[in-house]
Amino acid sequence: MSVSPRIPDTDIQNDSMEDRLYTVKYDDPGDSHLDVKVPSICADSCETADCVSICPADVWRRDDGEVPTIAYENCLECSSCRFACTYDNVVWEYPTTGSGVSYKHG
Amino acid sequence: MTDDTTESTIVDGAQLLEERAGDAALESPNYDGEFDAVIVGAGLAGSAAALTLAKRGLEPLLIERGTYPGAKNVFGGVLYTPTIRELTDLDGAPLERYIGEKRFSMLSHHDETAVSLKPGDWHREPHNDSFTVFRGDFDEWFAEQAVEAGATLITETTVTGLIREKGAIAGVETDRPDGEIRAPYVILAEGGNSLVSEGAGLKETESRENIAVAAKEVLEFPENDEAIEDRFRLVGDAGVSYHYFGEGAVGEAFGGGFIYTNDDTVSVGVAYSLEDAATKRQSPEETLNLFKSHPAVAPLLKDARTVEYSAKTIPEGGAETMPDLVHDGALLVGDTAGLVLNNGVHLEGTNMAVESGYHAAAAIADTIEGDGHLSQYADALEQSFVVQNLERYAWLQERVEEDRELLFERLPTAIADASTEYFEMDRKPKETHAKAAKARVLETVGGLKGATKLALRYRKLVR
């Protein structure tokens, strides 16, 4: 054994969001199942954009003073954004007839 | 169909399931009045209800939005089977591993202090009724058991609303053409994102203080076949559930991290308060990354590859926010009724989902047979472990929330420091270190007085 043992190697390779989402089976319904109810609330009233900070799939993105863009085809259907928006401004429906995510290891 | 559950009948069950799904959904959508009850959602609660009704000789219709039951479902997870085992034979069920060790671990920024439990009994059947599973496999199998018993299952069909007639709930609307289906009773087993129940005014939307957000990864070890057995010290079908708390697990948020072993993969994830995710701007992705990189966690996951990433919310309002369970013509079960115990030490929802599905179905069967009433469901649930456990721990969540900085940040660090001190190898007498270690912990909890107060605040935990 060497005189001073090495500190354990804790380098963990975390995948990028893109790689993570690539592991999820997804069937595109063609239309977004997500939307905002009143765009001006997002653009003018909402300062925190909680939909953006809590989404585990980076679906929601917002530039200051604008309405968020919604990359619905990355949605994991976790429902967090629906509960998180304190303005109750998220339109959240299920993707129709079985489309959207299909998990194998949920 | 005979009821011997050999491999081949299960395959038949799967075919039958598809045929029936095709028939019902596409060819002859008019099923008004054909069914004794419609069940929304083929998760654990829904399939338990369908199986119970079918075994009582009734005809339930089970409607699932996913391409198969379980396709939309995510949990940790450990499936708790005391009730399922009463409803059906678990031989042949797609179980991954039984839980042979539970480990609770406090993580500060750099340190770990852990307690491990390995009762010998857990290695013997029925293995404390605790098994890791994948919901994609298990929920499909469980729904097949209901179909074999006589239930009808339609997949790829989303219930979009409830039909009301003269004030009573009289069926469901679906996203299929001519998709209205009337039936005398509806069981809402749609999980915690209860769009149908909320839309029909049977329940309010939970506030985000009572919701946890969870992100999970299933990992495999492509370069090392023995990684799981070696790193978690497993023999045979034994597995582990590791639970992590404190700053090193979920940062400043209230919640925890977990690792569960499956057959040849591990499930790793974090689940924490959605309110904290929002106000502390702590994204699920970053939180998961930090947990996986903790010096006590990373070596367990070295050289792993992601098989699947997933996310989901957990309703954790417990007894306080439980909605009315019984409505005219409809019953709420499982996560739709908020039946999850999540208090740090326990994360249990699967057993409560199945138990509630069973009692709801029993109340409907008794009512149809003329010697019962729907309201007996609420009574039965109140007398069962479900409501009893939720009420028993109702105080805990609140109290932990108040003390969280102490419990999850200052105390873990103090305990880790104290252990380092206590076991320090130098030329001072042990007594010096013991005193210093004790002082370090006492200082954090506010002296002897503080320690006594803390013990009093949590004494019900061990009662």
Ligand SMILES: Cc1cc2nc3c(=O)[nH]c(=O)nc-3n(C[C@H](O)[C@H](O)[C@H](O)COP(=O)(O)OP(=O)(O)OC[C@H]3O[C@@H](n4cnc5c(N)ncnc54)[C@H](O)[C@@H]3O)c2cc1C
């Ligand atoms: C990350 C995480 C970890 C967990 N870990 C554990 C654990 O280790 N042990 C444990 O016991 N519990 C755990 N739980 C809790 C447990 O998963 C739930 O309590 C349990 O799954 C509830 O079962 P359910 O049948 O009520 O709902 P679900 O399992 O959510 O099932 C609902 C079903 O209804 C379907 N559905 C929903 N809406 C519609 C509609 N409109 N039309 C048709 N179908 C619909 C869904 O697709 C789904 O199949 C965990 C939960 C999460 C999120």
Ligand code: SF4
């Ligand atoms: S949190 Fe709600 S109001 Fe704010 S940007 Fe997001 S959707 Fe709009």
Ligand code: SF4
């Ligand atoms: S449901 Fe979940 S994954 Fe989908 S957009 Fe909302 S927060 Fe993101």
